[in-house]
Amino acid sequence: MHTIEPIRREGAAAPSLLRLHHDASSDAHWCFMHAQPASAQPDYRPCFSPGLLRELRLFAQASIEQISERARVAPAHLSHIVLASDAPVYNLGGDLQLFVDLIRLRDREALTRYARQCVDNIHLLQTRLHPNAHTIALVQGDALGGGLELALACRTIVAERGVQMGFPEVLFGLFPGMGAYSLLAQRVSPHVAEEMMLCGTMYSSEDLHRLGLVDVLVEPGEGVQAVHEQIRKHRRIATARLALHRVRDGAHPIPLAELVRITDIWVDTALQLEARHLRTMERLVRAQQRLQPAPAEVGRTAVGG
Template structure:
């Protein structure tokens, strides 16, 4: 059985110089925002290490606010973004899932799922802090990554970003918040359509379905997020925070609901058939090839830029 070892919060006195293995943290004074970026060299799925660090960051941000240091480092927006070209995140750690299913290790699936749900629930509540949360998406945002994004108050995405919940392809379902978060945004009928189809949608298509809030041109996610936060200052921020809170009150989400659904996911996933498991393992290999190709392309681009005059 795999266990999650929780870490205490970072020292508020060391902010904004917190260091993580999978995350880069930035403070943007002009927009009073903190950016949590998935590092370019980090696993592009939610590995156990990344989950532990995300939980630690959550607790660290709460400690930062409690310390009073936000007078020095204003904090009213939290932005989730990624630095790897072409990939926001590929979602759940399918290699861990497949290995646990092969050895019939339901406890590991549940432990992993509970950690994900703890994060998703925290995001859905804006970390219980007086902030607005924003997800800035480029590239592929699949499975658990989309579930995490949906828990944020607002989503901005590049029009050619790719969103999807592929779990139906191996006879399970997205169990870390998609059912709840999508239903809150677009209703139960469209939620079922998106989940059961397993279809991949562009950023523009997701905007037209009203799943996301704003689209921008390819390559423009970060600039669009900064401009969105800068827009009309305090007045717009207060209205956005009120809208986000109104959503929470009109369609309340409970931690218990998310736990019950994710335990259904774990039980369902543990019982998939051999052909479904082989399909999951093929997808793991395809993801590794995709990441390798993306890395090579990014390296070639950096080499070209460094040799250009």
């Protein structure tokens, strides 16, 4: 039995780009990106806009507060953070139109500010938000660039078959600079990580499951149930799961300073792009705009299991 409650943070405005729920029966905090009414906006693109980044940060802060309160009462309690999407895709990555505008303006400060917002969110997820939390990415649609980085920052990736994932940044002269190399190197060899970042290949969820990047592979439509099964499994071994988190945290740390250093390289590279690269980004922006969900599709993912 799942008791689903909308997440509320006292004094904070309701999010417009996220659909949030708290399953009190399992202490699971569900976050669905690209929710109504954003998806009904004619120019909405399911990517990391500055607004989405801000709302993800607020969701993280609210979740940390709730998990901290629960941990004070039950120190060995295990909570879950689930990141999913209401759009036909998981997330298409960086805000390419913003990149084009800021590069043409030569606005290094704004590009740096955007990149730091991205890696702040990635670092929060990679460190699990709270010592008593386990993060899960539920990937039911394509995850590109920063969208794949977001999934890789989670401890468990549940993906449905037929999903495409990869780093297309090389097509317009960039590289995935919000943690991709550091996150990939935790799961695959540095050689494989570099190849994935530089080849521009789109991999199927089946491919990434064979590589060990996707942890749980299920049939289309079975992702939510698979997440509930993961949560139940982790709760049965909560003390062991939390202990292993501590072991892994020490063995494979990714300091925020490392992510910030890489974003500085990313900004330098972005400001060296040529006009042809910017035109490629603009073509991709137009393609992204065709991927907004129809009203009937929004809310297609239920959290009850």
